[in-house]
Amino acid sequence: MKSKLIILLIVFLAVFCQLSTAQVRPAQYADSLEVKFILVDENTKVEILNMLAEHYQRNSPQKALDKSREALDLARKLNDRKNESRALRNIGISLQNLVAEYDSALEYCFNALKISESKMPDLKSEVINNHIAIANIYAQVGNFAKSIDYLTKAELNSVAITDYGSVIQTKILKSKSLLSIDLSNEAIEELKAALKICKLHDLKLDEAKVRMALSEYYLTVFNEELAFLHINIALSILNESESPDELSHALNILASFYSTFNQPKLAIEPLEKSLAFRKYLNDDTGMAECYLFLGLNYNKISRYDLALKNLALCRKLAERLNAKRILRRCYNQHYIAYTNLGNLEKAIEFRDLYVSMIELIFSEESERQVAELQAKMDIEQKDQEIELQKERLDNQNRQLSRERKFNIALVALIILLLGSAAFIFHSYREKKKVNQKLEKINKQFARQNENLTRLNNTKDKFFSIIGHDLKGPLNSLTSFLNLLKNHTSKLSEQEIKNLAGELDKSIKNLYSLLENLLTWARSQTNGIELKPEKVDVTKLIRSSIELLRNQAENKDIDLKFAGDHMMNVFVDKNTIETVIRNLISNSIKFTHPHGKVEIKTEEWKDVVEVTVKDNGIGMSQDVIDKLFRIGTKHTTPGTNKEKGTGLGLVLCKEFVEKNKGFIRVSSTVGVGSKFTFTLPKN
Secondary structure, three states, rough: OOHHHHHHHHHHHHHHHHHOOOOOOOOHHHHHHHHHHHHHHHHHHHHHHHHHHHOOOOOOOHHHHHHHHHHHHHHHOOOHHHHHHHHHHHHHHHHHHHHHHHHHHHHHHHHHHHOOOOOOOOHHHHHHHHHHHHHHHHOOOOHHHHHHHHHHHHHHHHHOOOHHHHHHHHHHHHHHHHHHHHOOOHHHHHHHHHHHHHHHHHHHHHHHHHHHHHHHHHHHHOOHHHHHHHHHHHHHOOOOOHHHHHHHHHHHHHHHHHHHHOHHHHHHHHHHHHHHHHHHOOOOHHHHHHHHHHHHHHHHHHHHHHHHHHHHHHHHHHHHHHOHHHHHHHHHHHHHHHHHHOHHHHHHHHHHHHHHHHHHHHHHHHHHHHHHHHHHHHHHHHHHHHHHHHHHHHHHHHHHHHHHHHHHHHHHHHHHHHHHHOOOOOOOOHHHHHHHHHHHHOOOOOOOHHHHHHHHHHHHHHHHHHHHHHHHHHHHHHHHHHHHHHHHHHHHHHHHHHHHHHHHHHHHHHHHHHHHHHHHHHHHHHOOOOOOEEEEEEHHHHHEEEEEHHHHOOOOOEEEEEOOOOOOEEEHHHHHHHHHHHHHHHHHHHHOOOOOOEEEEEEEOEEEEEHHHHHHHHOHHHHHOOOOOOOOOOOOEEEEEEEEOOOOHHHHHHHHHOOOOOEEEEEEOOOOEEEEEEEEEE
């Protein structure tokens, strides 16, 4: 009997030591916990059940749900409030991951929060974790304002107990929510503050996490230099640590960097390294994501055989995990690969699967139910606050009634003194307020005068340029007409044809100038009313190409468009048609005969990106700096001496920004130019 007990004790110690070391292979972690579960008392069992639930969350949400419910039953039996709160939160997260039941998930997390807010000292960290879980659910359904609210509460509680790791975690999550609602300045400030905390307290692993978030931020704003800098610093930190999960995440960001900046071949190696780590971690979701991005990048370099091989592995894992968002993108990449291979039957099959998955995901987004549940919880919370306030007021009234007799005389004297002081102070304050208002008004007048002077100068410059550019075509017209009027008999038929051709060019140039000028004037006086609607941007591009095809054919320019499928955006159709038409027309104008103009579209999470690229004369940086500015002379003749004022590009910038997008340009003299702008999907 003694020998059996000794053997059990040795097994227990071996398992305990294995769990305590950092070298435990992740695939063995759950098995080790299951063995330990058999040997320990009930108080430790509830802890292990919660640990198992958290381990299974990512790849086996059903197992996580089962373990969470076991933990909840045992915690309630033992009256263990901390593990009860933890188990409720784990149930909520499991429901969120398993069947996207956001309303039920929120209800469990709010119940967990209610338990953790019971003022018990050992539950402070649970309050933070519950706030973060609630914030993540709100972010998942697109309610970023609520997400930021709960992350702020988590951050304040983390600061109160000097939990810097949680402070940094909340700042990273908050920056992502801020970026989702276009508060990019606030988002970057959160990350800079997090980085400062890491350096102040020498938190290397947390610094790597912040650097990864900074790299992802700069990727979204297309700052290539800073995105590359931060991800490389993160990788150098993580290479010295034992954190395969974070290292895999960093490698995925590096791959995303290469893919974003048109270097898909370089994205392959970090993705394969990341995949090796995900296999080591036994992380099926992570492996599915790696296979997806490998397929995407192989598609970009036209290795469709390797793309389909990786996408098949992705699809197998994602279908088993019921990972709908991964499946949606996987089906789309299948469609792209089969389309390029010319297998239309397979392409149509995966296009239909892609559309069906989008509809399924949309139907599961129950924002209305989430809002109703939140309103219910807010009302309950307010009712509790009212009851507490009422109790406090009752106590105060009882205390005041005992002290009232003594205070009456004192209050009367104080009121008399305060009345005199208040009269003097009121007079002084009113005088001060009047002076402050006058000072504020004077400052406003000064600012307005400064703005008016600046705008007036810009206007004068602008009309000077327009006047100059109008004189050119009009002088040409006058000269040509005088020749025709006074010297017709002396001119040959060919000379008359040449004059007619020159007249046609001048009139068209004058018409284009006036059309752009009138459109710009209407935009400045709010004469153009934007009516955003759901529009297929590929149709707009094809329509503009057909309108400009004769212009391109006259110069023997190859006009290519790489868009194969529908890409819906939410914009004003007329203004965006003007933008597309202007950019393609400009590229044709500044491209030599027999040259090439390419139009490409690329779909991102929230936007569609349109690129117009030519191999024409290109521009210097000095010209690029003047492109979108009114009041600066910066026109360049086209390759066939076509003229313009640069006003069309000013209109492009205004119309793109009014449609909630942004436009940028890159160019090299003698090589060509590339104009890129984004359009929102929603």
